[in-house]
Every structure is written in structure tokens, then in C-alpha cells.
Amino acid sequence: MGTHRKTWSKSEKLAVISKAKAEGVLEASRHHEVSTTSICKWLDKVESIGESSLEGLHAPELRRENKKLIAENKQLKEMNADKELKIMLMERLLKKKKKVTYHGREDQLAREFIEGGHPQDTVLRQFDDTKEYLLLQTATRH
Structure with missing residues (x-):
């Protein structure tokens, strides 16, 4: 049979340390x-x-914290990927x-990104935002 390991609270550890400082490590160990x-x-x-x-x-606390950090990391990576796209x-x-001004070229570009492995919903969402931005930029120049 295995032995049971004692878990020491912070206050217990401080009491042991106090005794060790006052009377020595060996005495605190015995007591x-x-x-x-x-x-030590x-x-x-x-x-x-x-x-x-x-x-x-x-x-359990470490596992909970680790799970939370993994989820947060995943979310941040997705946000970063959206911004990069x-x-x-x-x-x-x-x-x-600058090169082409006819319609339909944007749709071809979106297809290229989707065929390149980017998620379709993300490409289309980002593409719509980008087209709106470019239209606003063009309108403010004229």
C-alpha cells in the first residue's frame, strides 16, 4: 500500500518555518x-x-486555469487570423x-481566398467590410 502525503496549508508552513528559524530545521522537522x-x-x-x-x-485549480487560458488563446488566434485575412x-x-475597375474582379478574388483554404464565412464577412471601406474611401476622394 502507498503512503498518504500530507498537504500543508500556508499557515502550517509558516508555523514550521517560524520554528525552524527559532530552534533550527531539525527541531522543527521532529516537532x-x-x-x-x-x-528547506x-x-x-x-x-x-x-x-x-x-x-x-x-x-483541479491548475486544470481549470489551463483550460481557461487555452480557450482564451484560441479566441485570440481566431481574432488575429480574421484581422490578417x-x-x-x-x-x-x-x-x-489600381489595375482593373470592372465589376466581378472582387468576386474572383474572394473565390481565390476560399479555394486557398480560408473559411468561406470569414472571407465573405471580411470581404464585405473591405468593399464597404474601399467604397467609402473612393467616395471621399471625389
Whole structure:
């Protein structure tokens, strides 16, 4: 059978550290039934980082935080991809507008992006926004 590991609260760790500072690590180890290695690690953490270092996050809390960060990261990547696509569309449209002024060229460009692997709904949404922007820019110049 395996042994059960004790989880020490911040206040318990501080009490052990206090005893270790007053009477020595070995005495604190015997009195609180904790290994000298643990006491030395706690002492190092408190001296280098501060008492807040003794507040350990437990596995469920870490998993929850990790899941939240992964979701946030995914959302930010999607937002970034949308913005990059919009920039690419605008650059391509501006180049095409300088060369060609007939209708239908924009639709061909949208098809190129969709066939290139970009999601159709995203391309069309960004494309509509870009066309509106370019129309406004053209109208304000005249």
C-alpha cells in the first residue's frame, strides 16, 4: 500500500518555518513531523519570493486555469487570423483597383481566398467590410 502525503496549508508552513528559524530545521522537522528537505524548500521560497509562494495551487485549480487560458488563446488566434485575412484582402483589392475597375474582379478574388483554404464565412464577412471601406474611401476622394 502507498503512503498518504500530507498537504500543508500556508499557515502550517509558516508555523514550521517560524520554528525552524527559532530552534533550527531539525527541531522543527521532529516537532511538526515534516521532512527537513520540505522545510528547506519552504525557507528558500519564502526568502526568494515571499510568503505568497507557499500558497500552492492544487491540480483541479491548475486544470481549470489551463483550460481557461487555452480557450482564451484560441479566441485570440481566431481574432488575429480574421484581422490578417482582412489586411490581405485589402492589400489585394487595392492592387487590383489600381489595375482593373470592372465589376466581378472582387468576386474572383474572394473565390481565390476560399479555394486557398480560408473559411468561406470569414472571407465573405471580411470581404464585405473591405468593399464597404474601399467604397467609402473612393467616395471621399471625389
